[in-house]
Every structure is written in structure tokens, then in C-alpha cells.
Amino acid sequence: MSRDDEPPPARRRFLAQGAAAAAAALAGGPARAEEAAPPAVPEWMKIPGADVGSQTYGRPSRFEDGVIRNVPQGLKQYISASSRTPLQDLDGILTPNGLFYERHHGGIPDIDPARHRLMIHGLVETPLILTMEDIRRFPSESHIYFLECSGNPGFEAIKGRTASDLVGLVSCAEWTGVRLATVLAEAGLKPDARWIVAEGADAAALTRSIPIAKCLDDALLVYSQNGERLRPQQGYPLRVLLPGYEGNMSVKWLRRLNVTAEPAYSREETSKYTDLMPDGTARQFTFVMEAKSIITRPSGTQRIAPGFREITGLAWSGRGRIRGVQISTDGGASWRDAVLQEPVLNRALTRFRLPWHWDGTPTTIASRAIDETGYVQPSFDALTAVRGLKSFYHNNAVVPWRIGPDGEVTNGYA
Amino acid sequence: MSRDDEPPPARRRFLAQGAAAAAAALAGGPARAEEAAPPAVPEWMKIPGADVGSQTYGRPSRFEDGVIRNVPQGLKQYISASSRTPLQDLDGILTPNGLFYERHHGGIPDIDPARHRLMIHGLVETPLILTMEDIRRFPSESHIYFLECSGNPGFEAIKGRTASDLVGLVSCAEWTGVRLATVLAEAGLKPDARWIVAEGADAAALTRSIPIAKCLDDALLVYSQNGERLRPQQGYPLRVLLPGYEGNMSVKWLRRLNVTAEPAYSREETSKYTDLMPDGTARQFTFVMEAKSIITRPSGTQRIAPGFREITGLAWSGRGRIRGVQISTDGGASWRDAVLQEPVLNRALTRFRLPWHWDGTPTTIASRAIDETGYVQPSFDALTAVRGLKSFYHNNAVVPWRIGPDGEVTNGYA
Numbered sequence: 103m104s105r106d107d108e109p110p111p112a113r114r115r116f117l118a119q120g121a122a123a124a125a126a127a128l129a130g131g132p133a134r135a136e137e138a139a140p141p142a143v144p145e146w147m148k149i150p151g152a153d154v155g156s157q158t159y160g161r162p163s164r165f166e167d168g169v170i171r172n173v174p175q176g177l178k179q180y181i182s183a184s185s186r187t188p189l190q191d192l193d194g195i196l197t198p199n200g201l202f203y204e205r206h207h208g209g210i211p212d213i214d215p216a217r218h219r220l221m222i223h224g225l226v227e228t229p230l231i232l233t234m235e236d237i238r239r240f241p242s243e244s245h246i247y248f249l250e251c252s253g254n255p256g257f258e259a260i261k262g263r264t265a266s267d268l269v270g271l272v273s274c275a276e277w278t279g280v281r282l283a284t285v286l287a288e289a290g291l292k293p294d295a296r297w298i299v300a301e302g303a304d305a306a307a308l309t310r311s312i313p314i315a316k317c318l319d320d321a322l323l324v325y326s327q328n329g330e331r332l333r334p335q336q337g338y339p340l341r342v343l344l345p346g347y348e349g350n351m352s353v354k355w356l357r358r359l360n361v362t363a364e365p366a367y368s369r370e371e372t373s374k375y376t377d378l379m380p381d382g383t384a385r386q387f388t389f390v391m392e393a394k395s396i397i398t399r400p401s402g403t404q405r406i407a408p409g410f411r412e413i414t415g416l417a418w419s420g421r422g423r424i425r426g427v428q429i430s431t432d433g434g435a436s437w438r439d440a441v442l443q444e445p446v447l448n449r450a451l452t453r454f455r456l457p458w459h460w461d462g463t464p465t466t467i468a469s470r471a472i473d474e475t476g477y478v479q480p481s482f483d484a485l486t487a488v489r490g491l492k493s494f495y496h497n498n499a500v501v502p503w504r505i506g507p508d509g510e511v512t513n514g515y516a
Numbered sequence: 517m518s519r520d521d522e523p524p525p526a527r528r529r530f531l532a533q534g535a536a537a538a539a540a541a542l543a544g545g546p547a548r549a550e551e552a553a554p555p556a557v558p559e560w561m562k563i564p565g566a567d568v569g570s571q572t573y574g575r576p577s578r579f580e581d582g583v584i585r586n587v588p589q590g591l592k593q594y595i596s597a598s599s600r601t602p603l604q605d606l607d608g609i610l611t612p613n614g615l616f617y618e619r620h621h622g623g624i625p626d627i628d629p630a631r632h633r634l635m636i637h638g639l640v641e642t643p644l645i646l647t648m649e650d651i652r653r654f655p656s657e658s659h660i661y662f663l664e665c666s667g668n669p670g671f672e673a674i675k676g677r678t679a680s681d682l683v684g685l686v687s688c689a690e691w692t693g694v695r696l697a698t699v700l701a702e703a704g705l706k707p708d709a710r711w712i713v714a715e716g717a718d719a720a721a722l723t724r725s726i727p728i729a730k731c732l733d734d735a736l737l738v739y740s741q742n743g744e745r746l747r748p749q750q751g752y753p754l755r756v757l758l759p760g761y762e763g764n765m766s767v768k769w770l771r772r773l774n775v776t777a778e779p780a781y782s783r784e785e786t787s788k789y790t791d792l793m794p795d796g797t798a799r800q801f802t803f804v805m806e807a808k809s810i811i812t813r814p815s816g817t818q819r820i821a822p823g824f825r826e827i828t829g830l831a832w833s834g835r836g837r838i839r840g841v842q843i844s845t846d847g848g849a850s851w852r853d854a855v856l857q858e859p860v861l862n863r864a865l866t867r868f869r870l871p872w873h874w875d876g877t878p879t880t881i882a883s884r885a886i887d888e889t890g891y892v893q894p895s896f897d898a899l900t901a902v903r904g905l906k907s908f909y910h911n912n913a914v915v916p917w918r919i920g921p922d923g924e925v926t927n928g929y930a
Contacts, residue, residue, distance in 0.1 A: 115702050117650055139633035139645055140772050150719050151623025152748075153594035155587030159576070160614040163752045165629055166745050173569030180567035193692035193740035194658040198613060200574040201744065209565025215579055219553035231553055236531055239825050244608040244857050244867055278607035288529050305564050326607035328742065330615065331580050334566075338577045358554050411653050443658050445859050453658055 116410045172266040181209035186270025190401045195451040197273035199328050204335045205251050208306030215339035224361035227290030234339050240280035246450045248274040248418045250391045252348035252495040260515040265401040274451035277343050279324030282317050299366045300342050303357035310351045311365035320345050345449040346420030347389045380490030391420035393479045394498040395427055395471035406509040408462035414455045419473035426472045427454040433466040466514050468502040530824045586680040595623035600684025604815045609865040611687035613742050618749045619665050622720030629753035638775035641704030648753050654694035660864045662688040662832045664805050666762035666909040674929040679815040688865035691757050693738030696731050713780040714756050717771035724765045725779030734759050759863040760834030761803045794904030805834035807893045808912040809841055809885035820923040822876035828869045833887035840886045841868040847880040880928050882916040
């Protein structure tokens with residue numbers, strides 16, 4: 103790729119062509135658009151608008167009704183299923199709570215927080231049963247972390263059309279709660295404490311075993327997300343949050359922490375959430391979500407015109423901060439460094455951007471993330487050379503987008 | 517105040533008393549709570565929960581129905597009015613879009629983004645009329661900034677009961693958009709350009725003059741807030757965002773930028789949004805919101821029990837980063853440094869926290885912010901010694917909370 107594709111730093115005009123086109127469209131375009139364009143006064147300036155407080159809890163504009171969670175169609179049941187965040191419609195790094203991805207194993211319970219209790223027992227000096235008020239009296243912390251399902255996507259799911267279809271089981275929020283270590287100190291760990299078995303108060307009683315080292319490190323018990331209390335879909339009134347670990351370990355609707363010497367070997371860490379390798383053995387306890395990235399604009403089902411535009415997307419790593427993101431606009435022949443939006447936060451989504459001038463020639467674009475450990479997001483071929491094709495979880499391969507002669511963007515795997 | 521009030525750093529137990537009390541309450545408490553406490557299985561674990569995707573755009577739990585925008589009662593009209601963020605119910609630094617404060621001057625217009633246009637004219641080389649698609653093609657940025665109404669509170673409003681009543685006209689979000697400077701470069705400024713007059717597409721055609729230096733510095737044209745598109749209440753589909761400046765200058769529903777040599781002297785910068793001083797003169801163009809802070813927990817209408825708890829709240833400054841927050845728990849006789857939640861961001865809300873053991877003695881607590889310029893948030897007496905009592909805007913005085921013998925928290929001014 104020639105360096106001509108990059109706008110020179112001193113270039114001051116991005117849309118000269120586009121703006122002219124817009125003016126032309128206005129001149130001969132639809133009468134309704136013309137009537138709304140200044141200096142004409144649109145009809146919404148001629149009448150009083152809606153009252154202050156007409157929505158005491160606000161909603162998006164009716165013109166954004168299509169920006170919703172991506173729910174799979176035609177399932178036999180929807181209590182053990184997932185819905186995805188519409189990544190291609192979002193900007194920045196935060197996911198609004200209303201669009202945060204879902205994965206439930208027994209549906210969403212309707213929990214009265216005044217009646218909810220957390221029991222801490224097993225290998226502790228003093229078993230505890232805590233109310234939500236008790237938990238909110240502990241010293242608190244807030245952190246922006248991503249959360250991602252380990253099957254994002256499964257290895258068979260690379261046939262989706264949109265960024266959401268492919269990797270929409272990742273979202274990011276500011277979480278507030280108390281360090282799990284602080285609450286464990288209140289109970290007092292016995293010397294042989296090695297694991298903590300967390301149980302949710304949902305109909306699946308979802309159960310996962312967490313190594314004690316993670317519990318004493320950055321694990322949180324969270325009750326708030328993006329400022330307000332957790333939504334029911336995210337574990338209201340209380341969940342574990344294990345930064346960088348596969349999502350289902352951050353047990354929602356948390357009601358029990360059983361401190362043990364051995365893991366529970368629950369359903370969700372034996373028959374599920376293990377990785378079948380080419381030699382027939384299964385990897386177990388593959389907690390950390392490795393570095394990944396996705397271009398969200400332009401991405402599948404969008405259509406672009408030749409000219410200047412920005413390539414932008416998201417990168418993240420369960421190992422820490424993103425160090426860099428590289429972008430190819432020539433099918434992987436060459437790669438250029440994207441700009442990362444500051445602040446780049448530990449185990450948070452990181453927004454990357456690269457200016458690009460598309461000359462109208464069909465091509466393939468892709469991004470690859472590099473995290474602070476130096477790990478580079480692999481291609482699908484490199485990943486499957488090690489992992490084979492029997493796995494379902496922990497597919498963090500590069501996602502290519504194909505751009506056709508008409509500017510239509512499609513899944514580069516399909 | 518004795519240093520005994522501070523838990524020593526090595527203290528491992530915070531709730532020993534509280535947890536014991538909870539256990540006692542459980543033993544003899546309401547039967548329904550006991551039935552929900554582990555090891556008993558609550559009824560919400562015995563039936564399947566709600567389906568995945570039952571809310572394609574989610575809502576908070578029904579148990580949080582009281583956490584809503586604080587709308588004044590009994591006004592004659594609600595198109596020029598405000599509603600406040602329930603700060604006392606929130607954690608972290610971000611405000612959910614549904615609870616972001618409102619201030620409208622002609623109601624909330626219902627704008628079709630496909631028909632919305634931004635005109636840039638006046639002292640420019642090339643006047644432009646841009647569509648939303650045009651604006652989204654420019655290079656973008658995301659930043660977390662607070663936004664605050666200049667009348668937060670007015671000088672007469674110190675009789676409110678809650679943190680929201682007093683300073684709920686401040687909120688914080690991650691904003692995404694394009695630098696105003698980038699769009700102005702596309703139009704090309706003429707040498708005598710000194711101000712830009714921004715006009716909203718609401719029924720008030722709200723108009724404010726912005727100094728060209730701010731326009732060429734950190735001013736943004738934003739289309740997204742906390743990941744998703746702006747809500748109608750926040751200017752959908754486009755607003756100006758002037759970090760650190762009084763809120764109404766960040767003109768919503770932006771339709772026009774008129775580049776001029778002089779300010780417009782609009783209603784909102786002459787008869788309103790000026791500060792009448794004791795000598796009868798009026799300060800004009802007081803753009804920057806000075807450093808301020810508020811303790812949100814414990815705060816007005818809450819009730820606390822003796823024992824350990826955390827004092828937490830929010831601080832911010834239109835001049836840049838918060839350098840420190842000091843807290844008094846003895847009516848201002850002594851002050852201690854609170855801990856600031858990292859990362860401390862430029863012109864964003866900053867969460868502060870201080871561990872505290874309340875011994876049950878009536879007292880008054882308060883916080884004061886210090887920003888990166890060294891400016892210290894003043895007491896109400898210090899502020900009014902300079903400003904007098906004829907002003908309405910730019911009251912950034914310390915807010916004291918009185919704690920009664922029964923633990924009830926009330927407005928320290930009342």
C-alpha cells in the first residue's frame with residue numbers, strides 16, 4: 103500500500119468532496135430535508151418541545167429504535183442463551199447498561215435486594231451472612247473493565263454478518279463495589295483456603311470455582327455499573343467481577359462464596375467452558391481472555407463511499423493494557439499503527455482510530471491487538487494451527503472485513 | 517477530632533458489629549428475609565427467570581424505581597425548567613444517560629437526524645452545510661467530561677434537602693465527536709474571526725457566543741454520549757461540548773455556527789447567565805465552572821448508625837484536574853485528605869472517599885475541593901464576602917451536612 107492512502111498531517115480538509123456533494127444534494131434533494139436545513143427554520147423549532155421531566159428515567163431517541171441488543175432468532179428456549187451488544191452502532195469505550203451483552207443459564211431472576219443475602223462459609227474463621235446494606239458499608243472502589251463471554255465467538259460463529267454477530271459478547275462499564283479481599287478479611291481465611299466456589303441465586307444456581315490468588319488480587323463484589331445499581335441482566339443486586347477472566351466466572355446474583363481447598367468441578371468448568379484440543383485432551387480453567395480487537399466502522403452490513411473516512415474499533419486484553427493496534431487495509435500485506443484513545447486503561451476496552459482514504463478498489467481491512475505483555479492477536483490460521491477446530495471457547499482470531507467494489511462491507515471469513 | 521476516628525491501616529474488620537447485628541436480625545427477623553437467606557433457597561431460584569432479550573433495550577430493576585431525575589414540583593410550565601441527577605443514589609463518576617440532568621429553554625425538540633443540518637457561516641472562507649453523515653466522517657475523539665449548569669445551586673437554593681436538590685445540575689459522561697477546530701479548518705476562518713455564535717434547533721433557538729480560543733482548543737461537536745447516540749434531552753443529534761464551561765454554552769440540537777468579530781449579546785449572556793455584584797455592576801461571560809465538591813454518602817435525608825462507614829462524594833473543576841479533596845467531620849475545625857479514585861481525569865467528576873467511624877455524637881461533615889491550579893473551594897461566607905447575595909449563578913460554596921443524634925443527615929445551611 104502506498105503512503106498516499108494516509109492523509110498528510112497538515113491536511114486541513116477532510117470532506118471537501120463530501121460537503122460539496124451534500125450541498126448539491128440539498129439544492130436538488132428531497133424538499134423535506136431542504137426545509138429543515140438552515141437558514142430555513144425546521145418545524146421542530148416552531149412548536150414548544152417536550153417538557154422537562156417528561157422522562158424521569160430517559161430513553162434514546164425514537165430514531166435510534168434499531169440500536170438494540172442483538173437477540174438470536176428461532177431458539178427453542180431463551181433462558182439459557184445470549185444477546186449481543188451492537189458494537190457497530192457505538193462510539194467510545196463504554197457500553198450503555200441497556201445494551202450490555204447478556205448470557206444467562208436459567209433466565210433473569212427478579213431479586214428483592216432487601217431480602218437478598220450473601221453467605222461466606224467453608225474454610226473461614228467466621229462465617230458471615232451479609233445484607234446489601236452491610237456490603238455497601240465496606241470501603242468501595244470504582245474501575246472501568248471490559249467483560250467478555252468466553253464463546254465470543256465460538257469457532258463456528260465466524261459466519262455472522264455484523265461486528266455484533268461476531269464479537270458482540272463483549273461490553274465495558276465502570277463498576278463500583280468492594281474488594282473481595284476486604285470482605286474475605288472480615289471472615290478470616292483458614293490456611294488451607296485455595297479456591298472459592300461462587301454460586302448465583304438464579305434458577306441455574308450457576309457455580310464457578312475461583313483461584314484464591316484472583317480473589318485476593320483485583321476481584322470485586324460489585325453492586326453498581328455505570329453509576330447506577332446493576333441491572334437485573336447483570337446480576338442485580340450483587341455480582342463477582344473478575345477483571346480479564348471469562349465472563350461467566352463473574353457470577354451474577356451472587357448469594358454464596360464457599361471457601362474450599364479444591365475446585366468444585368461444576369458443570370460450567372467441566373462439560374462446558376473447557377477447550378477440546380486436537381489431541382483429544384481438554385484444557386480446563388482457561389480463565390484469561392487473550393488480546394482481541396475488532397474494527398467497528400466500517401464493518402459488516404455497512405456501505406462506504408470512496409474518499410476520506412476514519413477506521414475505528416475496539417481492542418482489549420485480559421492480561422492488562424493494550425500496547426498497540428495495527429491495521430491493514432490491503433488484506434494483511436502491510437500493517438500500520440492506529441492511534442489509541444487516552445486514557446488506555448487496564449483491562450478496559452480501548453478505542454483505536456486510523457485516518458483512511460478509500461480509493462474505491464475492493465480490498466480487505468483488519469485489525470490486530472498487541473497487549474502489554476507483547477502478545478499479538480493471532481490470525482485464525484495461526485490460532486487453529488495450535489487449537490484445532492474442536493474448540494468452542496477462546497477464539498480471539500483477527501476479524502477481516504471485505505470491502506466490495508460497491509463499498510459494501512462483508513465478513514472476510516464468509 | 518481525635519485520630520481514633522480513623523481506622524488504623526492494618527484493621528481487617530469493618531463490620532464485625534454490623535454483621536453480628538445482621539445475623540441477629542436474621543435469627544429473629546422477618547420470616548420472608550430469613551427464607552431468602554442462604555442456605556435456604558429463595559423462591560427466585562425455584563422458577564426459571566426472564567428470557568434473554570426480554571428487554572432488547574434494558575431498564576433498571578423495578579426495585580430501583582425511585583432512582584429517577586429530580587423534577588421540581590408545581591412549576592407553571594416545564595419547557596423552560598430543569599431536572600436534577602440523583603447524585604446521592606449513584607456510585608463511581610459516570611452518570612447513566614437516563615439520569616443525566618436536564619435544562620431546557622424551549623422544551624425538547626424531536627429531531628429527525630436524516631433531516632438535521634449544521635450550517636457554518638459568517639467569517640469563513642467556505643460556508644458549509646453539513647449532514648450528520650458528513651460530521652461522522654471527520655476524525656473523532658472520546659473524552660470523559662462533566663457538564664454543569666451555572667445555577668447549581670442558585671444562591672437561594674441552599675435550602676434543599678438532598679445532594680440532588682443542592683447540586684444535582686451536574687453530571688458526567690464519555691462524549692464522542694469531532695474537534696470543533698477540525699470542522700472550522702474545513703470551512704477556513706477569516707483573520708477577524710473572534711467569536712462563534714452557536715444556535716440550537718429548539719423552540720428557544722438558544723444562542724450563546726463562544727470565544728474563538730475555546731473553539732480552537734478542546735471544544736467538540738459531539739454526537740454520542742456514554743457509547744450510544746445523544747439522548748434527545750442532551751441535544752440529539754448534535755451538540756457543542758465546551759469542557760469546563762457553564763452548561764448552557766454547550767448548545768444542544770446544534771444547527772448553526774456563525775463566525776463573528778463580536779459576541780451576539782444574546783438573552784442568555786445579558787439578562788441571564790450574568791452575575792450581579794455587590795456594587796451593582798454585572799460580571800459577564802463568566803464561562804468557567806470553578807472547583808466544587810459534594811459528599812453524596814452520607815447526605816441529606818439519609819440516616820446512619822454509629823460504627824464504620826465510608827464518606828464518599830464527587831469533586832470537579834472547570835479549570836482541569838482535581839488535585840485533592842479535604843473532608844471535615846467536626847464542623848470545619850479540622851480537615852483530612854480523602855483518597856481520589858484513579859484515574860483522575862481532566863474536567864471529569866472525581867470520586868473521593870474517606871473511611872470514617874461515627875461515634876454517635878452529633879456533628880457536621882463537609883468536603884472542599886482543590887484543583888490543579890491550587891484554587892480551594894470556598895465556604896459560603898468567603899464566597900459571599902466577594903460576590904454578595906444578588907447573584908444567582910456560580911455558587912460553588914462548600915456544602916455542609918449536619919448529622920443529628922439519631923443519625924439523620926440534614927442540610928447544614930438550613
